[in-house]
Amino acid sequence: MFEFYDVKYKDVLDLPKLEIEQEEITTLVGASGSGKTTILRMLNKLISPTQGRIIFNGTDLRQINSVAHRRTVSMLSQSPAIFEGSIRDNLNAGLRFQERELPSDKELNHILEQVKLSKSLENSANTLSGGEKQRLALGRILLLNSKVYLLDEPSSALDDETEEMIIQMLTEHVKREKKTIVMVTHSKAIAEKYSDTIIEISKGRCLTRRCNDEGNN
Amino acid sequence: MKGIIDLTASQVVLAYLFVIIVLVIIRIRGINREKEILISSFRMTLQLILTGYILVYVFRYPNPFITGGIIILMEAFSIYTIFRKFKGKLSAPLKKVVVISMSIGTLSCLLYFLLVIVRITPWYNPQYFVPIAGMLVGNSMTGISLGIRSLIEGMTTQKALVEEALILGATPQVATRNIINSTFDAAILPTIQSMVGMGIVFLPGMMTGQILSGTSPTTAIAYQIAIMFGILGAVALTVIIMLQLGYRTFFNKEDQLYEV
Numbered sequence: 001m002f003e004f005y006d007v008k009y010k011d012v013l014d015l016p017k018l019e020i021e022q023e024e025i026t027t028l029v030g031a032s033g034s035g036k037t038t039i040l041r042m043l044n045k046l047i048s049p050t051q052g053r054i055i056f057n058g059t060d061l062r063q064i065n066s067v068a069h070r071r072t073v074s075m076l077s078q079s080p081a082i083f084e085g086s087i088r089d090n091l092n093a094g095l096r097f098q099e100r101e102l103p104s105d106k107e108l109n110h111i112l113e114q115v116k117l118s119k120s121l122e123n124s125a126n127t128l129s130g131g132e133k134q135r136l137a138l139g140r141i142l143l144l145n146s147k148v149y150l151l152d153e154p155s156s157a158l159d160d161e162t163e164e165m166i167i168q169m170l171t172e173h174v175k176r177e178k179k180t181i182v183m184v185t186h187s188k189a190i191a192e193k194y195s196d197t198i199i200e201i202s203k204g205r206c207l208t209r210r211c212n213d214e215g216n217n
Numbered sequence: 218m219k220g221i222i223d224l225t226a227s228q229v230v231l232a233y234l235f236v237i238i239v240l241v242i243i244r245i246r247g248i249n250r251e252k253e254i255l256i257s258s259f260r261m262t263l264q265l266i267l268t269g270y271i272l273v274y275v276f277r278y279p280n281p282f283i284t285g286g287i288i289i290l291m292e293a294f295s296i297y298t299i300f301r302k303f304k305g306k307l308s309a310p311l312k313k314v315v316v317i318s319m320s321i322g323t324l325s326c327l328l329y330f331l332l333v334i335v336r337i338t339p340w341y342n343p344q345y346f347v348p349i350a351g352m353l354v355g356n357s358m359t360g361i362s363l364g365i366r367s368l369i370e371g372m373t374t375q376k377a378l379v380e381e382a383l384i385l386g387a388t389p390q391v392a393t394r395n396i397i398n399s400t401f402d403a404a405i406l407p408t409i410q411s412m413v414g415m416g417i418v419f420l421p422g423m424m425t426g427q428i429l430s431g432t433s434p435t436t437a438i439a440y441q442i443a444i445m446f447g448i449l450g451a452v453a454l455t456v457i458i459m460l461q462l463g464y465r466t467f468f469n470k471e472d473q474l475y476e477v
Binding site for chain 1: 392473
């Protein structure tokens, strides 16, 4: 799905070759500052390589319109920004930006259940805790029903139990709907348990890329 | 209606008493501003005397090139003032946007005001062109100064929200909509507020000048109403052109935010 050829980004990344497979869960692991988030931002076309090229489904990413690409490949950043307004406003934000039909309250409440957020749709989003905001942002991108999800530490603000539940829900969703996930995580346990492929990044370089036979295949 | 009483040079000198009063007050209070007040008072006097003599010549021998030259000078000076007064560094593309928005916004309103509303003859009559241009350009300059500061502040403090909107599939225009709307509001608010107080709280300068020179108050009011709408139009047009072109300078061709 994504192929990297001699990709460099300033002095942060140097990836001669890297592949990310379709309909798989790929996990990027590595120390903080190793360039994992930079890779996700490139995959979302928030930034472009300073050198080299990234191919997405056979087309050079530079030739794909960025806005259209971001509507196919949804990203959850590590500290997602929450917009002024209610939980409903925030859940609908992406759909509004993409001028798509808004879901019913029933569907919105179902998403809240999925991300383990037991709050009213009318509640102000800015009063939520860090972990709740992260789950709200996750619900927001799940509603977009994209082909690809890029998740930057999707459970960093969650306790272990909620983290496990959320990741399990995500992996089930992805397998059922034949979607692709590229996920950055600090947790080796999560990576080992749920990913099809684990890529280890260190100092902007790919150290190892291995298929995870023990993963949730 | 009687014409205006001529002020002789000695009478103008008497007005300097006000400056002396201010100097005495700040000396007593120990406020260190004497130098600035003296320099600005003399500078203003010299500038206005010089402008007066130039205008006497320009009005006596009307010429489209001289009128055009004065308008260009006004535009250039106002743009220079916007750049100079901005605290911080304006990017080259944003400077270009200021030049374009000031030129198109003020000139189009000026031409509409003079040629369609007032219908001056000859079409380059400097007696109308110069003062009306001064008001439109001056107010637009204030609007752009406020607008550019608010735009940069908004793009800096709300960068995370703009980026989040991009991530969620918004176009740059949609992602910056709130910043653009609040900037537009901040930039035209002083003009709207001055319209509200006009005629009750204060008599505007142009109207006062016309009444002093013997123009009927109703004519002066008609001019004042028209010029206020002209100012509102010019400020709104320059600011909206600046914003429509300006927000793009924060993005590259690939709709990515420039890293600040």
